Amino acid sequence: MFSERDLSAALEAVRDEHAPGAVVLDCARDFETLPSAQAEDLALLTDSFEPRSYPEEWLPADTPEILRRYASDDLTVGAPGDGGVAWTHQTQPPVVLVKPRLEGSPDAFVDLLVAEALVEVGLDVPEHFLGFFGERYRDLATAVEGRLDPTGTYQLAAALYDAYLGLHTREIFADWEETHPDLFDAWVDAGERLEPRLADLSADLARGRTDFGDAAELACAAVKHTVDRSSTSPHSQTRAGGTELPTPFGALDTEAYREYGAEYAVQWAEKTFERLD
Secondary structure, eight states, rough: EEEEEEOOOOHHHHHHHHHHTOOOOOOOOOOOOOOHHHHHGGGTTSEEEOOOOOOOOGTTTOHHHHHHHOOOOOSSOTTTTTTEEEEEEEESSEEEEEEEGGSOOEEEHHHHHHHHHHHHHHHTSSSHHHHHHHHTTHHHEEEEEEEETHHHHHHHHHHHHHHHHHHHHHHHHHHHHHHHHHHHHHHHHHHHHHHHHHHHHHHHHHHTTOHHHHHHHHHHHHHHHHHHHOOTTTTOSTTTTOOOOOOOGGGSSSSSHHHHHHHHHHHHHHHHHHHHH
């Protein structure tokens, strides 16, 4: 199921700096959540693993089964929405998993996704939005009740956590211009590819051409591709003017969200959905 992935010199350097000892593996089969038997096979490639669990009371009654499973004490690796690369620090050392769905993608793009995962592993943050929101997940579900179903709430929570991670990683990516120029160029290119889709997002949302969860995924994914305009980093803009997130998502591209995390995200959802009403 797993084989160790050969890393470029740039990825080796990123791993050494951000996640020393992390194991990067290619997966023989695709997955959203790794089947339990295969997840336990990671024990053959790591020193130990300790499944993470979360309190049942964090979950609303109508929580999707995948989230209930994630909260249990089963070893659960990966979740819907993770994309082509997943990571976990339920193992020691941490593991980054590259899925076969990325076959055929440009090497530079795949390297960027692996580099992003290594940086996130090194942040020592939760690997899933449930660990980020904690007991506030029920508050998020209440804030969007009547507008989003349980699956839509899951999608929004995942997007909000993606934005939060982006606020912590983007300065690191921006500083790669000199040290890892190929990764930097791939980061800039990925951001530029999002811009045309962001331009009409507010109008598409208002006219019902896209639903809120899909809009949130797109806007929140863009957070990692631009840097706060007040940044003092010499590479604080991915391009002239940076990327401005459309309403109502611009309020997530702030230092306040980075500082206050889940509490801020819930308040944003409450205010946003009040305005929609």
